[in-house]
Amino acid sequence: MSDIVSGDAELATRLNRHVRHRAPAAVALVTPGATTLAARAAALNSDFEIGSISKAITGLLYRDALTRGEIAHDATLGDHLQLGECSAAAVTLESLSTHHSGLPGLPPSFHVAKRTVALWRHGTNPYGDSLEELLAMTRDVRVGPPRAHYSNLGFMLLGHAIASAAGTTYDDLVRDRIVVPLDLRDTYTPATADQVRSDAVEGSGKSWIRREPWTGEALGPAGGIRSSITDMARLTAAILDGSAPGTDALDPTTAFGPRVGIGAAWITVEMKGRPITWHNGGTGGFRSWIGIDRAAGTGAVVLSATTSAVDRAGFAFLTDPGLDPSRPSR
Template identity: 40%
Template sequence: MRPPTRVIAAACAAAALVLAAGVALRPVVPDLSAEEAGDPGLLDRARPLLAGGVHDRVSVVEIDGDRTRFAHFGADDHTDYEIGSVAKTMTGLLLADAVERGEVTEDTRLGALVELGDAPAADVTLAELASHRSGLPRLPSRPRDQARLALAVTLGGDPYRYDVDTLTDQVAAAGLSGRGESRYSNMGTAVLGQALAEAAGSDYRTLLRERVLDPLGMDESLLPVSEADLPEDATVGHTERGRRADPWLAHAYAPAGGVRSTPADMERYVRALLEGTAPGTAAMEPRWDDGHGGRIGFAWVVEDHGGAEVTWHNGGSGGFAAMVALDREAGRAVLAFGNTTTGLEPLALELLTGEAP
């Protein structure tokens, strides 16, 4: 028997409602922007390397001696990107600089700068923190922190909205595992940055601004503590789940990944590193095994690649990816930034060394 017309109409309405909601809430996966700008040769070399993965805006910077080339897809020299863990290299520079200033030594114990009582982490040294050999876990290990992190990652939120006191509590609660061996730790770099700020009688944002960003003329770089600090046209990141990512703000974990910067500013940063004029350049010297066949300095990883010794660090946040790779001997570097989570390491390494990783 045929259902009454009103029932058929209701069924059609139900289907239409579900479809409309589903279309409105659909995942959005961007395509690489067709708006290209910059050096035609670098654009031609970078384009095929962006064929895989998901990309939207991408900027590539190639430094070769005195010359710098930019290649932008949907961006320009002043587009802001979250640089994620590339910020750790700046914290590494701050440590090397603080040692040169005599404020701390590499062997200064964390407990001398941060109130940790008799927690295991009080005994680790600043050098161990900078080189990921402290034994601290990658992320806070308390169950409530783990749950918060998982929720934030799932929903595209900022997983690091902790204040310094909470970070201190997390570090105090953390056990050490494999101290002396390489074990990547966001928590370790975060507390290192806060400890250096304490040693300087400052806060991390001010310290980085005064000792690295300002001396290098990196005026477009910022550490936003709230969304109000972001530029009006701030670049929006895309999560791998097809959502807009919340910006990662510069709270207690800023030393591990709270910096936003632009291709122009990062060119200044890396050029100063290549020329040895950046404060704390000694941070780049490889001194310890990184456990993966390479060596590590203060945050910087050094590996042989394509016949060259490459000094590098990558970065990723909820909606951005970054890669900085230097061939110090040749005076060359390639930097890459994007507002999706697709890694840019293969692109940067291939452009730098001519060989696919």
């Protein structure tokens, strides 16, 4: 990985211009010559909730598991999770990885409305379920026809299935295959609120009600990972140079909408004549975005501790990095 320019003033100015709220936020730009970081109201190693960027990491782990031969290309959920004879047991991991499984976004027994009201009124974490509770809810799910449909449930099950195939837990799988090999020192998957670091960034909503951290064993593969801008920059650089596991997850294999392709979680669209591969994330108090321009060898990450979207800012950073190419990396 190229050297990190800590707290770059030029990038900090652009961060304030593109992400205008006052909550903690951070940005990373990875180019062939340098990795440049900036943060506001947070340290460069402060961990944020990255939300559904967790799915992008699960996509990497899925493709890595295929390469290792731990799962078959036609493997089903029932091959690796204790789901009995329910209809979800026959769903393939491949269909889960591209959001084409026929599973709903969440199981009906999740009581989405009740949990959402508690979130917006009191900042309550809606995702505290254990893996066993997730499996119990899944056994009652009715699988629909295969079609493009974004499913948090699908990625929760996918992550736990590939971890089971490797004989470990999802948390340990992330640690052993992503965190340790790539030296990501601030990336972890807390199952309970007391596992969140005491100096972690605290999220907020537009009403500025304090939000509980989104933790839960079940949630991990779909939205439970926390990370810092430094670690996300390292991950982005590793994806670009091929040292991250499962980087073929970025290759689109099927359509996910008009002129939109999807690989294993990673979405590809064309912008300014170039394919951009990306994923975003959102939790009760955070928004995040990661994007890769593989042809240009560049990447960008934006992390924010409020519920205001950062997708536009992320695309702006990536399609116009705005760095002086004559400036030496440090």
